[in-house]
Amino acid sequence: MKETQIYDYIIVGAGAAGLMLANAMALDPFFSNQRILILDKDPKEANDRTWCFWEKTPGPLEALISREWSLIGVSENDQLTPSPILPYKYKMLEGAHFYEAMKKGLAHSPNCHFVLEEVTDVSPVSAAAAAATKAAGILKDGYTKVNTSRGTYLAPRVFNSIFDYKPLLAQDRYPxxxxxxxxxxxxxxxxxxxxxxxxxxxxxxxxxxxxxxxxxxxxxxxxxxxxxxxxxxxxxxxxxxxxxxxxxxxxxxxxxxxxxxxxxxxxxxTCYPFEQFNSPHLLHIGTAGGWSKPSTGFTFSNTQKQVPKLVAHLKKGKALDQFPSKDRFWWYDHILLEVLATDNSRGKAIFEGLFKRRSAPLILKFLSQETHFFEELYIMSAANKWRFTKAFFRVLGRTFN
Ligand SMILES: Cc1cc2nc3c(=O)[nH]c(=O)nc-3n(C[C@H](O)[C@H](O)[C@H](O)COP(=O)(O)OP(=O)(O)OC[C@H]3O[C@@H](n4cnc5c(N)ncnc54)[C@H](O)[C@@H]3O)c2cc1C
Missing domain, CATH: 3.30.70 (Alpha-Beta Plaits)
Structure with missing residues (x-):
C-alpha cells in the first residue's frame, strides 16, 4: 500500500469528460503550479466508441475528425428523407484518436499525472472531519478522499466521472x-x-x-x-x-x-438530479454529472461546452457544488421523457413529425440548447399539444411535491 498522497485536483476517470477537463487545465497557465492527478483503471488505448456531434465551424478537435456529413436522414412515411443541415456539419470522431491526442497533450504538462489504478471509493470529507484529523495539515477546509486498489489520494477539488445506474433505478420520481x-x-x-x-x-x-x-x-x-x-x-x-x-x-x-x-x-x-451527489469539494462530471442530454443521450458536445465553463468556475475559486446544473431545457427534456416513459411507442410519431414539420438545422440548434425562447415555442408547437400538456402538468406536480 502506498502512503496517502495529496493533490490540488483529482480527476477520476479519463474518458471524454475527464480528459477534456484535464487538457483544458493543462493548457491554462492558471493551473501550471497546481498538481493534477488523473485516475483511470483503463489505459484508454482501445477504440471503444465513435463519437458524433454537430457544429457550425471547425472546432478545437477538427484535426481528429475522421468523417463529416452535410445531410442527415430521418424516416417519414416509411421512407428515408435526406435533410440538409447547413450551417451545421455532422462530424465523427473515433475514440482511440481522441484518447491518444488528449494523453499526448497531458504528457507535455509536468504538473499532470495519469495513474492507472481502479478507484474503489470517492467520499467527501467535511471541514470538521478534516480539521479533526488535521489531514496533512494543509487540507483544513475540507477535501475529498479517493481510494484506489493501491492507495489513497486527497484533494480539495475532485471531479468524478464514474457513472452508476443504481441510484437512478432505485427511485421512481424521475423517468x-x-x-x-x-x-x-x-x-x-x-x-x-x-x-x-x-x-x-x-x-x-x-x-x-x-x-x-x-x-x-x-x-x-x-x-x-x-x-x-x-x-x-x-x-x-x-x-x-x-x-x-x-x-x-x-x-x-x-x-x-x-x-x-x-x-x-x-x-x-433522465432528468434525475445528479447534482445532489456534489459537495463543495466534489463535482460529478460527464454522464455521471448529468451532462448527457436527457432527451437524446448526446453528451460529447455538451461536455465540450461544460468544460470551459467549469475551468472559469475554478478560476473564480467557487465551491464545486455551486457549478450550475439546470436551465429551461431541463424542463423540455423532462416533458419529452415523461411522454416517452408513459407510452414508449410514441417516439416514432414524435421524432418523425418533428423533422417533417420543422427544419433540421433548427432542430439541431434546439438540441444544442442554443435556440431562443420563441424558436422553442415554434418547435414545441409541432408536437401533439394535448399529450405534451398532460405530461407538463405531471412533471410540474412531481417537481414541486
Ligand atoms: C459506444 C458509445 C458511443 C457513444 N456515441 C456518442 C456519440 O456519438 N455522441 C455523443 O454525444 N455521445 C455518445 N456517447 C455517450 C457519451 O458521449 C460517452 O459515453 C462519453 O464517453 C461519456 O463521457 P464520460 O467522461 O462521462 O464517461 P466515459 O467516457 O465513459 O469515462 C469514464 C471513465 O471512467 C473510467 N472508470 C470507470 N470506473 C472506474 C473505476 N472504478 N476506477 C477508475 N476508472 C474508472 C472508465 O474507464 C472511463 O475511462 C456514446 C457512448 C457509448 C458507450
Missing part, C-alpha cells in the same frame, strides 16, 4: 430511459449506403411497443456503422440487437457483408 444500442461496422457486397448522408433515425424497423430506430454512419457506399438503437427502459439481449441489424441489412439488399468491428452502449436518458 429513467436508456439510449441503448449495438452497432456493427460493416462492409457490404452491394453499394447500399449514401456516403453523403448520416442516417439519424430510421424508424422503418418494427417498433414492438418501443422507440426503435436504425442509426447509420456511412463512410462509403459499401461501408458503414449500422447501429440498432432504442430509447426505452430496459436493455435487450445482445442477440435481439444483432437480429435487427441482420434484418435491416437484408431488407436494404446489402448482399453478403463482413463485420469489421462492433460497438455497444447504454446512455442514461
Amino acid at each position: 429513467v430511459l436508456q439510449q441503448h444500442f449495438v452497432g456493427w461496422f460493416v462492409s457490404t457486397q452491394n453499394p447500399i449506403f449514401n456516403p453523403e448522408m448520416a442516417t439519424f433515425m430510421d424508424f422503418t424497423v418494427a417498433q414492438k411497443g418501443n422507440t426503435r430506430f436504425m442509426y447509420v454512419l456511412p463512410t462509403s457506399a459499401t461501408t458503414a456503422l449500422v447501429e440498432y438503437t432504442l430509447f426505452s427502459k430496459d436493455r435487450l439481449k445482445k442477440e435481439a440487437y444483432e437480429a435487427a441489424i441482420v434484418t435491416y441489412l437484408a431488407q436494404n439488399n446489402a448482399g453478403d457483408y463482413e463485420i469489421n468491428d462492433t460497438e455497444a452502449g447504454s446512455i442514461p436518458m
